Amino acid sequence: MTGTPTAQSKDPQPRRRLVFDGVTKRFGEEVALREVSLSLEAGERVAVIGPSGAGKTTLLRLAAGALRPETGTVTLGGTTITGSAVTLAYQGETLVDRRTALSNVLSGRVGALSWLRGFLEPIVPRTPEPALERLAAVGLADRTDVPVHSLSAGERQRVAFARALMQDAEVVLADEPTANLDPSSRRNVIDVLDAVLDDELLVTALHEVELALEHFDRILGIADGRLRFDTAPETVSDDQLDALFAAGASTPDAATGRPRTETDSPSPVPWYV
């Protein structure tokens, strides 16, 4: 999957490399990521796979600048991640249900506006055009005035992407963007993400290995907080996948001392916690 030029590239920013250098992240006794080093280039389409509790979400939250590592550094173009250079494409559940798709997408840029204008813009927009463009890019030009509670799960996810795109970020992170979608909507959502991005770096955590191998250029396999492999999809072997998921299954949970299972998985944690 490779980015294609879109209206997004009209206003090019310099695209920078996202680098993890010896990153370890702990939550109390739990080591969520261990000495992870990575260099991700602009334009790459990267899928992060691994068992439940492997550290995928932690990696994305570190990349978003929402968490700081205990050791090591996460940098974009050599500097600490701040502001809107990186965006996390939320899952659909974080949309405001009673508001229209357009209003939700307009709220994606309130951080760049004054307090009062930021409050008013999603309700009485002065410049709805950028939001309308993003909605058209994700295939929802005819759904802009529909309250999001009336949209399908896949459409809601696309509204969430359109909202994230309002930041014009150079790195787009998506945490399980296909969760709760049926198989055809899953593919559609990944295709839409690819189509609306150009030379932005896309990093996506995915449970569905098959989808990751089919649609992404680079696959990061994580288990027990460690980066087990970092390779092109065609070189990922069944043995590597078996070892990846077996590693997660046999890793004792720090809290219980038992092998970790799907049911030990923490509830999804919002990126800003």
Ligand SMILES: Nc1ncnc2c1ncn2[C@@H]1O[C@H](COP(=O)(O)OP(=O)(O)OP(=O)(O)O)[C@@H](O)[C@H]1O
């Ligand atoms: N806010 C937190 N507080 C305490 N522990 C946390 C927190 N966030 C993550 N962890 C722990 O860090 C480890 C990695 O969690 P993370 O959510 O990154 O895994 P994941 O691979 O995204 O899992 P899943 O696929 O189930 O979403 C887990 O053991 C988890 O319990």
